[in-house]
Amino acid sequence: MAIKPVRKAVLPVAGLGTRVLPATKVIPKEMLPVFDRPALHYVIDEARAAGIEHFIFVTGRNKGAIEDYFDIAYELEATLEAKGKTAVLDALRADLPGAGACSFVRQQAPLGLGHAVWCARELVGGEPFAVLLPDMIMRSDPACLAEMTQAYGEVGGNLISVQEVPRAEVSSYGIVDPGARKGALIEMRGMVEKPAVQDAPSNLMISGRYILQPEIFGILSRQTPGAGGEIQLTDAMQTLMGESPFHALPFTGEVFDTGSKTGYLRASAAMALADPEHGAEARAILQALLDASR
Ligand code: G1P
Numbered sequence: 001m002a003i004k005p006v007r008k009a010v011l012p013v014a015g016l017g018t019r020v021l022p023a024t025k026v027i028p029k030e031m032l033p034v035f036d037r038p039a040l041h042y043v044i045d046e047a048r049a050a051g052i053e054h055f056i057f058v059t060g061r062n063k064g065a066i067e068d069y070f071d072i073a074y075e076l077e078a079t080l081e082a083k084g085k086t087a088v089l090d091a092l093r094a095d096l097p098g099a100g101a102c103s104f105v106r107q108q109a110p111l112g113l114g115h116a117v118w119c120a121r122e123l124v125g126g127e128p129f130a131v132l133l134p135d136m137i138m139r140s141d142p143a144c145l146a147e148m149t150q151a152y153g154e155v156g157g158n159l160i161s162v163q164e165v166p167r168a169e170v171s172s173y174g175i176v177d178p179g180a181r182k183g184a185l186i187e188m189r190g191m192v193e194k195p196a197v198q199d200a201p202s203n204l205m206i207s208g209r210y211i212l213q214p215e216i217f218g219i220l221s222r223q224t225p226g227a228g229g230e231i232q233l234t235d236a237m238q239t240l241m242g243e244s245p246f247h248a249l250p251f252t253g254e255v256f257d258t259g260s261k262t263g264y265l266r267a268s269a270a271m272a273l274a275d276p277e278h279g280a281e282a283r284a285i286l287q288a289l290l291d292a293s294r
Pocket of ligand 1: 113133135136172173174175193205206207208233234
């Protein structure tokens with residue numbers, strides 16, 4: 001059977017961002033700037049680099065800034081044009097997804113990641129799709145999802161990215177039970193959401209990038225609450241594993257978890273240091289702060 005390409009991506013952005021309050025009282029956590037652009041911007045860039053054509057945002061109340069960000073800011077563009085600021089204007093326009101490339105659907109209640117993904121079922125339809133958790137900024141070349149779509153083109157089925165974490169941290173993540181190694185991929189035997197340290201089948205965590213077959217939606221519609229009383233995507237994937245091929249791609253780049261205050265700080269500092277225009281100055285600023293705090 002021909003392997004269908006992955007054209008659509010689901011971005012669950014309904015979370016309340018309680019770990020980064022108070023800023024998230026009025027700003028969606030996905031819109032907090034990581035150096036010079038919202039965290040979500042990096043994730044959309046990653047999806048684009050993987051050939052994604054349609055972005056499905058699963059939003060919630062108070063997330064209107066996300067819709068505005070991916071729309072033309074008419075007054076701003078007119079002002080930049082009038083002032084001759086063409087470089088900034090060109091950059092803004094280049095970043096804008098095409099007309100009709102973004103869809104928005106609301107998750108009406110915070111019932112878990114599995115439920116958020118299920119809310120996108122009508123927009124995804126009957127084709128394979130990607131899920132990108134916007135808390136996680138992945139830095140690598142090629143980009144994580146691009147590496148995954150390439151591997152998917154060879155094996156089809158379902159694919160997730162995984163990364164090693166210290167054993168003590170396994171209860172914060174979905175953890176996989178790895179089977180045989182197949183080239184760059186690992187066959188999946190099982191997975192469990194937020195296991196106790198002593199029950200974890202490995203220290204490989206599910207790092208927030210998924211390629212899934214649409215059969216997951218039927219499973220999610222029957223999924224009962226799991227870890228934390230939430231409908232877990234991990235539990236539905238465990239069931240899907242019995243029905244269709246499932247692999248993991250160990251991600252070897254850097255993962256920045258912007259969902260916590262210090263993770264957010266780390267991501268901002270890393271992106272500032274890597275900026276071609278401001279990197280050297282950022283380094284001097286950070287170094288001076290460190291020296292002064294000794
Ligand atoms: C979610 C997933 C989990 C994954 C994690 C990565 O958990 O449920 O499997 O390992 O993202 O960040 P959450 O962070 O929403 O609790």
